Amino acid sequence: MRFPKMKALSIGGLAFSLAVVWAAPISNADSPGDAAGGPAPTVLDDFESYADDAALQAAWKLDWSDVPNSVGIALDQADGGKGMKLSILDSSxxxxxxxxxxxxxNRDGSAFEGVAFRLYNESSDRPLDLGMELKTDEPNGAFNFKLTGSAQAKADGGDWQTLPFNGGSLHVEAGFKGEVRMAWDQFNQASWQCxxxxxxxxxxxKPNELTGxxxxYNPSANEGDIIHLDDIGFYGTAAGGGVSSGGQDGGAHPAASAPKAPSWAKAGEIRKLAYAPAPIGNPLKGFMPYLDAGTDGFYKTGDDWRNRASQMPYSMEYFYEPLNAVMKGPNEFDWSDVDKQLNAIAAxxxxxxxxxYVDYPDKPTGIPQFLLDGGLKTRTYSDYGNGTHASSLLPDWDDPNLNEAFRTFIAALGKRYDGDPRIGFIMVGLIGFWGEWHTYPYDGWEPVTDANGxxxxxxxxxxxxxPNLMPSEQNQEHVLEEMDQAFDKTRLLVRYPASNDTYQTKNFDIGYHDDSFAFETLPLSMGGQDWHFWGRVLTAGDTDFWKTKPMGGEMRPEIQVPMWNNDPPQYNDPEHPIDGHQGEDYYASLELTHVSFLLNQGVFQVPLSGDSLKRALEGSRRMGYEYDVPKAYLDGTGGxxxxxxxxxxxxxxxxxxDWQVELAAKSGGKTVKTWKTDWKIGGILPDEGQNVNRKAFQSLLNNGELANGKYDIYMRVVNPLGAVTSKAIPFRFANAEQGADGWLALGSVSLAGGKSKEEYVVRPGDSLSKIAARLGTTWQRLQQLNRLPDPNLIYPGQTLLLP
Incomplete structure (x- = not known):
């Protein structure tokens, strides 16, 4: 399958631990002040009291290392006055x-907003991934950085900027010198304790119980670099006064309050809805299977799984498509095979x-025939079992005709399918083996070996x-640009984050897919490698991409089933390592990447039971969004x-x-009016600590659009696939009041004081149902009020009483 061992990038990671005792609080007027006008930090150890290195080392002791005496601790004056210098003595x-x-x-920091220190990363080319852990007297009392939080940093002479966390460590660029601040809410209880x-x-x-x-950081990743620390202490006050991005008052993540109730809402009209876990098969999230795993699938038994009761609910299906199945000439396309597969999934x-794809190892080539006839250079290869069943060809990716074909194909693809309700996401693909944007081992780095290795x-x-057989960076950039321009509605993903001299993936409206999820996901600071997926995200400077661009991927087939035998889920089979390695913690990978969906054929095809099935189901449910409505506001005064x-x-x-949101009013169990809102529900971020990202929406109907009376009010998010098939899976909120049909019950409201519609004169073409819909009532109510024996018998000029 598509899981090559990739070569490490030259990115440094950090993972070493220091525990500190604070000296008595010292006022330091020279510390960087608060740009927002708050108090300066309170310095707890400025290192001025240490007479020599021996005194410093008596207070700051190397307690443990996998290599004795690996880090040197000494006084220095790199930042003016005394500070602490950490140097690497043994880079192994x-x-x-x-x-x-x-x-x-000095253990009570509750009067302050967070912890601060001065930092100098003395390195010419390596970023620093700095970890921090706060110790308390509580059970399981270690608290470290959140996986995807952030700090605030101000380089000397610069402005306050946000520094993202990289999987539980702080990413600091080479040469940074300045102040760093972390708010208390950027720490969570360290999961290694659980x-x-x-x-x-x-x-x-609890910052009032700090004990250390x-x-x-990881010395092996920063050989020759020196870390300087100084002026360690607390900053701000518990009431605020720290610096956030943009110079706002507050901590590293300034707290945002929950939305206020609408001005018209009355206490008695506020409905509190109950939370209940959303169903696992909600649209556009969770585990998904292949449309057709085929005879070359990893799992050789159980291919009749679609004929059995599914053990794993799902809402999406995946397929590959060779370019030559569609592109028959320079401007000639046959979309019938794509539509056939889209229709089968939509059904x-x-x-x-x-x-x-163009090149899928061990499948027939996906290169359009007209390009081969036009002289496109190709090469054969035997990697990944190519030639066992069929022989793919590796093309010259920089061939002008091939790149012109990409340009015209992408434009036609976007014109035909952008916004198609049958499609959830499209992967950029095309380039490299399997369309995964690599040609490993032909990467310009992998050594050539003889028959003995x-x-x-x-x-x-x-x-x-x-040799490096990937296309030039310029041609890679062209594909990204053309895909980005071709699709305004349907969301896109590409395999790897990248930042090079030609382009940066973060500048495109394109997310990412990690096709070796929970195996080569975690960065060096979390026990992985800097060339793993999140290490590349970090190198690309795009750790917040998930807030606006989707994250998906695939799990290696070897780990898709056995990982669920463990708690927490992780492939761990010492007798059967994969490329010499075990898997990674599934939830650490999920929380770090904010993944929404994963291809995992195994959990559909291989029967699971007991705790293993429960873990797999929960693993799917935990991906992506889970929207709930904690409060609803209803009012019917003034009509x-x-x-x-x-x-x-x-x-x-x-x-x-931003799927359409609709509201409905029901009376007597019958829907009397449905109307569309302008609510935009896309992009609502999860709440984080004191940050409340939830949003409030309201809709007002004009006086007279509904008759006076009592109504039950419902809301739904409309899956646009419903325009294609009645089987479209409804979007469901995580509320006990959510119905299986997609409608969420918000509560009841009485409408009074509206304009009177006492009588109506029947017009030509009217029917009782048309009149009822026009006036916001039901034909049953009109029939009952007017004592009509047959609701189908009304005539022009007839006067009807209205409710």
Whole structure:
């Protein structure tokens, strides 16, 4: 399958630990002041009291390292006055701890907003991933950085900027010198204390019970670099006064209050709805299977799974499509095969995710015939079993005719399918093996070996490396630009984040898919590698992409089923390592990446039971969005119906589309009026700490659009696939009041004081149902009020009484 071992990038990661004892509070007028006008930080240790290195090392002791004496601790004056300098003595070390408890008199930081220190990352080219952990007296009392939070930093002479966390560490560029601040709400209870299950480690940090502080980095990743620390202490006040991005008052994440009730809402008209977990098969999220895994699928048994009761609800299906199945000439396209697959998926009420490829190992080539006839250069290869069943060809990706074909194809693809309700997401694809944007091992780095696996060298003794067969960065950029321009509605994803001299993926409206999820996802600071998916995200400077652009992917087939035997889920089979490795923590990967969907054929095809099935179901449910309505506001005074809702997101990612939101009024169990709103529900972020990202919406009906009376009010988000098939899976909120048909019951309201519609004169072409719909009532009510024996018998000029 599509899981090559990739070569590491030259990105440094950090993972070493320091625990600090604070000295007595010292006022430091020279500390960077608060740009927002708040108090300056309170410095707890400015290192001025240490006479020499021995005194410093007595307070800051190397408590543990996998290599003894791996880190040197010394005084320095790199920042003016005394500070602490950390240098690497043995770069084979991967972890080190320096421990010292906080003096009891200085343990209460609750009067402040967070922790601050000065930092100098003395490195010419390597970023620093700095970890921090706060210690308390509480059970499981270690608190570290959240996976995807952020700090605020102000380089000397610069402005306050946001620095993102990288999987529980702080990403600091080479050469940074300045102040760093982290608010208390950017720490969570360290999951390593709870079997790496963050859901079991959810106690809040109590800054009045601090007993120690740890910093951390990986010496092996920063050989030759020096870290300087100074002026460690607290900043701001509990009432605010720190600096946030944009110079706003507050901490690293300034708290945003919950939305206020509409001005017209009365206490008695506020409905509190009950939370209940949303169903696993909600649209555009969770595990998905192949449309057709085929005979070359990893799992050889159970291919009749569609004929059995599904153990895993799902809302999307995936397929590959060779470019030559569609592109028959330079401007000639046959979309019938694509439409056939989209229709087959839609017929089950699902949306599709798909990718076009040119080179799929061990399948017939996807190169359009007219390009081969035109002289496109190709090469054969035997990697990934190519030639076992069929022989794919690796093209010259920089061929002008091939790139012109890409341009015209992408434009035609967007024109035909942008906004198609049958489609959930499209992967950019096209380039590289499987359309995954790599040609490993032909990457310009992998050594060439002889038959015995020994690396070859040239006449200068340098390693002989495989050629780089990827297209030029310019041609890669062209594909991204053309896809981005072709699709304004349907969301796109590309395999790898990238930042090079030609382009940056973060500048495109394109998300990412990690096709080795929970196996090569985590960065170096979390036990992975800097070339793993999130290491690349970090290198690309795009850690917040998930807030506006989707994240998806695939799990390696080898781990798709056995990982659910473990709690927390993780592939761990010492007798059967994969490429010499075990898997990664599923939930650590999920929470770090904010993934919305994953291809996982195994959980559909292989029977699961007991705890393993429960874990797999929960693993699917936890992906993506989970919207619920905690409050609804209803008012019917003055003859005007007013409806308001508050929507929050309990998931890990937003919903990436603005599907139509509709409201309905029912009376006597019958719908008397349905109307569209202008509510935009896409992009609602999960609440985080004190940050409340939930949103409020309201809709006002004009006086007279509904007759006076009592109504039950409902809301739904309309899946546009419903215009294609009645089997479209409805969007469902995480509320006990949610109906299986997609309608969420908001509550009842009495409408009074409206304009009177006492009589109506029947006009030609009228029917009782048309009149009822026009006037906001039901034909049954009109029949009953007017004592009509046959509701189909009315005539022009007839006068009807109205409710």
């Amino acid at each position: 070390a991967t972890w080190a701890n320096i421990l010292h408890p906080i003096a009891e008199a 079997g790496n299950d963050q859901t079991k480690c959810s106690a809040p940090l 502080i740890q910093f951390g 089950r009420g699902h949306q599709a995710v798909f990718r076009f 020994k690396g070859l060298t040239d006449d200068k003794g340098e390693p002989v490396r495989q 005007q119906l007013k409806v308001g809702v508050e929507i929050e997101n309990r998931g890990v990612a937003p919903f990436y589309y």
